[in-house]
Amino acid sequence: xxxxxxxxxxxxFGLNSVDQISLDLxxxxxxxxxxxxxxxxxxxxxxxxxxxxxxxxxxxxDILVNGRSVDFLDGLRTRLKDGDFVxxxxxxxx
Amino acid sequence: MAVFRVARIDLHTEKVTxxxxxxxxxxxxxxxxxxGSYLALKEIPKGIDPLSPSNRLYIFAGPLSAMANLSTSRxxxxxxxxxxxxxxxxxxxxxxxxxxxxxxxxxxxxEGAAEDPVYIVVKDGDxxxxxxxxxxxxxxxxxxxxxxxxxxxxxxxxxxGAAVIGPAGENLVKIxxxxxxxxxxxxxxxxxxxxxxxxxxxxxxxxxxxxLLKDVKDRAKFIAESTKLAQRLMxxxxxxxxxxxxxxxxxxxxxxxxxxxxxxxETGHAEEADKLTGEYIKKNYVVETHACMMCPxxxxxxxxxxxxxxxxxxxxxxxxxxxxxxxxxxxxxxxxADLRLQKLANELGFDTISLGNTLAAAVxxxxxxxxxxxxxxxxxGALADLVIRTANRSDIGDDLAExxxxxxxxxxxxxxxxGSRGQGLPAYDxxxxxxxxxxxxxxxxxxxxxEAYSPTWEVLGVPEKVDPLCETPECIEKQARIVIYAQHLMxxxxxxxxxxxxxxxxxxxxxxxxAYLFNLAYDWDVTxxxxxxxxxxxxxxxxxxxxxxxxxxxxELNPHFRNPIxxxxxxxxxxxxxxxEGIKIYYKLRGWVDGKPTYDVLKRLGLEEFQYLL
Numbered sequence: 001x002x003x004x005x006x007x008x009x010x011x012x013f014g015l016n017s018v019d020q021i022s023l024d025l026x027x028x029x030x031x032x033x034x035x036x037x038x039x040x041x042x043x044x045x046x047x048x049x050x051x052x053x054x055x056x057x058x059x060x061x062d063i064l065v066n067g068r069s070v071d072f073l074d075g076l077r078t079r080l081k082d083g084d085f086v087x088x089x090x091x092x093x094x
Numbered sequence: 095m096a097v098f099r100v101a102r103i104d105l106h107t108e109k110v111t112x113x114x115x116x117x118x119x120x121x122x123x124x125x126x127x128x129x130g131s132y133l134a135l136k137e138i139p140k141g142i143d144p145l146s147p148s149n150r151l152y153i154f155a156g157p158l159s160a161m162a163n164l165s166t167s168r169x170x171x172x173x174x175x176x177x178x179x180x181x182x183x184x185x186x187x188x189x190x191x192x193x194x195x196x197x198x199x200x201x202x203x204x205e206g207a208a209e210d211p212v213y214i215v216v217k218d219g220d221x222x223x224x225x226x227x228x229x230x231x232x233x234x235x236x237x238x239x240x241x242x243x244x245x246x247x248x249x250x251x252x253x254x255g256a257a258v259i260g261p262a263g264e265n266l267v268k269i270x271x272x273x274x275x276x277x278x279x280x281x282x283x284x285x286x287x288x289x290x291x292x293x294x295x296x297x298x299x300x301x302x303x304x305x306l307l308k309d310v311k312d313r314a315k316f317i318a319e320s321t322k323l324a325q326r327l328m329x330x331x332x333x334x335x336x337x338x339x340x341x342x343x344x345x346x347x348x349x350x351x352x353x354x355x356x357x358x359x360e361t362g363h364a365e366e367a368d369k370l371t372g373e374y375i376k377k378n379y380v381v382e383t384h385a386c387m388m389c390p391x392x393x394x395x396x397x398x399x400x401x402x403x404x405x406x407x408x409x410x411x412x413x414x415x416x417x418x419x420x421x422x423x424x425x426x427x428x429x430x431a432d433l434r435l436q437k438l439a440n441e442l443g444f445d446t447i448s449l450g451n452t453l454a455a456a457v458x459x460x461x462x463x464x465x466x467x468x469x470x471x472x473x474x475g476a477l478a479d480l481v482i483r484t485a486n487r488s489d490i491g492d493d494l495a496e497x498x499x500x501x502x503x504x505x506x507x508x509x510x511x512x513g514s515r516g517q518g519l520p521a522y523d524x525x526x527x528x529x530x531x532x533x534x535x536x537x538x539x540x541x542x543x544x545e546a547y548s549p550t551w552e553v554l555g556v557p558e559k560v561d562p563l564c565e566t567p568e569c570i571e572k573q574a575r576i577v578i579y580a581q582h583l584m585x586x587x588x589x590x591x592x593x594x595x596x597x598x599x600x601x602x603x604x605x606x607x608x609a610y611l612f613n614l615a616y617d618w619d620v621t622x623x624x625x626x627x628x629x630x631x632x633x634x635x636x637x638x639x640x641x642x643x644x645x646x647x648x649x650e651l652n653p654h655f656r657n658p659i660x661x662x663x664x665x666x667x668x669x670x671x672x673x674x675e676g677i678k679i680y681y682k683l684r685g686w687v688d689g690k691p692t693y694d695v696l697k698r699l700g701l702e703e704f705q706y707l708l
Contacts, residue, residue, distance in 0.1 A: 008346045012335045018377035060331050060554045067352045067663025072561045087350045091332040093598045094341040094414045
């Protein structure tokens with residue numbers, strides 16, 4: 001299946017891009033949000049530690065799947081389906 | 095003991111009187127929004143025209159403003175709003191609060207009206223009223239430079255504090271704001287700029303050498319302890335993200351949640367918003383990051399558009415709200431056209447949120463054939479033309495200058511007004527962030543995200559995470575409780591004063607820290623619960639102003655938000671259930687009946703002097 005991933009605020013996450021990072025990923029059926037984070041960690045070594053600590057999303061950070069926080073889905077075990085959109089959310093204020 | 099010095103300036107008689115408020119009042123209301131609202135309730139006669147000389151402007155810092163490096167240089171303007179016809183408060187950062195306090199005063203009360211344009215200079219305790227006829231008509235940036243130059247300062251906005259209006263305020267445009275120095279800061283909302291214009295007051299310049307820690311019991315300890323708090327604040331992730339990208343990080347997340355209002359809140363998601371994101375604008379247009387005085391976060395982003403049809407001279411300050419209001423909400427997705435509109439609005443002296451609301455209402459009226467106007471969504475040229483006409487009140491601009499609420503009534507379609515209490519809403523759709531279904535429509539000043547900012551708990555999870563779409567009885571009760579807590583905390587931020595951005599993080603500054611700082615600074619003996627009670631007292635005082643005016647007392651959901659969002663991630667959601675069921679719990683928790691405080695509440699909060707209003 002094919003999903004879309006965006007990383008908000010890459011500079012905040014220590015990545016070498018000012019603008020959002022946008023990726024199209026091919027994943028095996030049954031892949032989860034944690035699998036996506038693992039792939040991102042391969043692409044950007046150390047990334048996983050910037051968003052997950054002790055098996056949970058770090059406070060004031062989030063991961064959205066089609067606009068829903070995984071906190072209100074099945075957490076990092078949330079299963080993805082073809083066409084899903086995953087957003088890695090940094091802290092913010094306004 | 096805390097001491098709060100106020101200069102009361104009558105522009106008709108040119109008489110200046112000094113007033114001093116001490117612990118007995120300050121422990122109940124602090125300064126800023128709290129003391130301003132209390133005095134406004136006591137002093138502003140019922141039923142006056144907000145643009146008459148009888149109205150007053152309370153321009154107040156707070157008892158901790160500019161004393162600690164904790165985002166504390168903030169000033170609040172309280173007045174009777176020409177837009178809503180009842181009390182409003184509007185808060186700005188920059189350096190005005192710092193220089194106001196350095197000038198020897200913690201607040202200014204402006205009464206009456208001058209015959210001809212004037213400006214006020216406060217320097218080390220001396221207040222002078224000077225002619226400003228030669229400045230009338232000037233844009234805001236040029237006015238600040240002129241005030242600095244004419245009073246012996248370099249034309250550098252850090253050199254002194256300035257508060258000015260542009261043509262919009264001069265022409266009594268009801269969505270005009272007051273621009274504050276240190277680059278395009280605004281006390282924007284509620285039409286406070288028009289009140290200044292009605293008094294023929296073009297600007298205020300403040301400067302001085304007062305020792306702001308003079309009344310502090312133990313100076314070294316206060317500095318050491320407040321520095322520790324600043325370090326803690328900066329150790330949190332929110333401050334770091336804000337510093338790098340500024341407020342416009344919000345575009346990506348709010349759009350993804352389906353809560354990003356598009357074309358006058360028609361829907362909550364725009365596929366074409368990528369070029370309005372903070373990340374895209376940072377990459378292409380941001381030239382520097384800047385800080386308000388006494389702020390460790392430094393979130394301000396300055397942009398330049400150097401070429402093309404939308405280029406402008408010099409730098410501009412830009413934010414999420416402005417980018418949305420003059421972008422997606424008017425169907426405009428060209429970042430350069432958007433940034434130029436923001437610059438134009440700031441120079442003319444508008445509240446950018448209400449300007450965006452008003453333009454969006456005008457476009458919708460035109461599309462429906464109710465207003466004869468050749469404009470479409472996203473038509474950058476026509477929109478810029480309307481902005482200038484509105485500032486000058488020329489032809490159709492005269493109607494737009496009355497704001498979105500009156501415009502919708504005049505052209506026979508109140509449904510195009512998307513606001514509350516006569517003021518249009520900011521950049522979040524309350525159908526997709528349902529905390530706003532309660533916080534927007536209970537906000538005392540109307541159309542407001544800053545009296546209780548629901549993404550704090552609905553996305554960031556501070557103090558605890560609440561599902562923004564959940565409508566179970568448990569979620570609704572939780573939302574009502576947390577909105578009330580936030581309303582009290584936000585009343586404190588505007589009265590202490592410090593920035594709300596210090597409350598978005600678990601490592602932020604909350605009631606416990608405030609009690610500690612006040613006890614340390616002024617030898618007070620207040621608890622965190624006492625601090626929140628001050629917030630509750632302020633919120634009730636503001637509501638009592640509505641009771642006194644007999645206006646906007648009962649909280650009402652704008653009917654548009656009963657309709658489900660038609661597209662996007664939050665498709666099908668409405669604000670109706672959260673509001674209809676939540677408001678009952680909200681009133682019960684507050685001890686109110688139909689939006690009105692009861693005697694028992696006034697007694698509990700020590701507000702018996704206002705029981706005659708009930």
